[in-house]
Amino acid sequence: MDLQLRGISKQYNGKPVLQDVSFDVAKGEFVALVGPSGAGKTTLLKVIAGLEDPDGGEIHCSFASSKERPIILVFQDFLLFPTMTVFENIAFGLRARKFPKTVIRERVEHMLHYFQLENRANAYPAQLSGGQQQRVAIARGMVVNPAVMLLDEPFANLDRSLRLETAGFIRRTQQEFGITTIAVTHDLDEALAVSDSMGVLMKGRLEQMGTPKEVYFFPKNQQVARFLGPMxxxxxxxxxxxxxxxxxxxxxxxxxxxxxxxxxxxxxxxxxxxxxxxxxxxxxxxxxxxxxxxxxxxxxxxxxxxxxxxxxxxxxxxxx
Known part of the structure; x- marks a missing residue:
């Protein structure tokens, strides 16, 4: 297993946000975590990324996060630098890690080609569509060759017509590069379409984890069943x-x-x-x-x- 979460708990001001969350993520697997707003999904990503310390529990990794193989979190709002071009945004993580200029150019150009952004290399974020901004944000994460990529609501800022198309693109990219990926989302159609495993997080508890088909057709309880659709x-x-x-x-x-x-x-x-x-x-x-x-x-x-x-x-x- 690439990642093992055991009994992860977190509180804010005495209020439980995560309660005894445990699951495994295999190497190269795409895991989608779904749940209503306030269920603790983004907090869990921050704990996995090391941006928040859990109050209880442990995370075990089969790798050591490093300059060469980091854990990358791509936020919902993309957080692109408005005064940097597409090329500079994608190159940011490599420059921060002091990679040689030749390596930076080679890797960024590869990402620009793969994400079909070559003709937007000198554009600024404000000149891009929402879908293009998302591709830049994901390219910026992938260019550093992450051991694990964490996606926070990757479909939230896209028009409905673009969501399934983008979900398919993210899935193909994840599979081609073999990157272990965890995405949190409230978009059930997209989660069902792209994931190898899907977990349902409600009120800070992981109610069920399994393949999308298992979780959807064989819900553990009525709470999970009703959240995922009509029954x-x-x-x-x-x-x-x-x-x-x-x-x-x-x-x-x-x-x-x-x-x-x-x-x-x-x-x-x-x-x-x-x-x-x-x-x-x-x-x-x-x-x-x-x-x-x-x-x-x-x-x-x-x-x-x-x-x-x-x-x-x-x-x-x-x-x-």
Missing amino acids: NTIPADMFHLLDMDVAPGTRELLVRPEALDLAADPDGPGTIREVRFSGHYQACVVAVGGRELVIYQKPNGLRTGHRVRIRVNADLGTRE
Whole structure:
């Protein structure tokens, strides 16, 4: 493991901000930490970066942070130097570490080429778009060949149309350079799309850590489930209507709308009450067993009033 966090705790003015946070990060892994505002995400990054001391717990690294292999934190607001050009901003960390001029130029030019900023090398931050500023900030972090890169809300200052595109670019960059990366974000779509592992931080506690699919479809508790998106609560008296095979004594299950499949069936237990178009899917409100379930489906000809059978998708179902 590149990083091991064990029991990290932090307080400000007697108020707990981080409480017993523990997880591992493998070399070259991309970990996304999600959670609501005030959950302690940025504080945790600062502790990992060494900018804050924890009140309890330890961080173990498989490497020694050094001039050649530092831990780099890229802040949400980029913090580019307004009076420096793009070239000078990217070169800043190398110059501060007293690298030779030839090495600085070679590395910066490589970053400019990789991030498609060659024609902006002499521009100033105010002359750049938000996406370009972000690329400069990440290039400035990567040019020093970091052992670990920490990203604080990397998508927060971007238009929605740019977020997934930028998330994909960051992911490809991280994989190509093999940099161990931890990003904190409240943008769930982007976190799900780019991460190898995802953790949910709420009120200073790490509620769950796992692959994006595990955390999303198999949430540890209702708090995690509701934060990550809509859920259907299916009580025990409905299990037979959905042909669900569950352990005896299970009282209810939480199932994502996209983890349920519909099929037309004149003898089915469900009736479609409403169909809402939502872009790449349609949301069907289905009455079944005296309750209503919301089910996401690709447009398939089902309409309001149709009788349907409902099944849990075996690949996307939920654990008890």
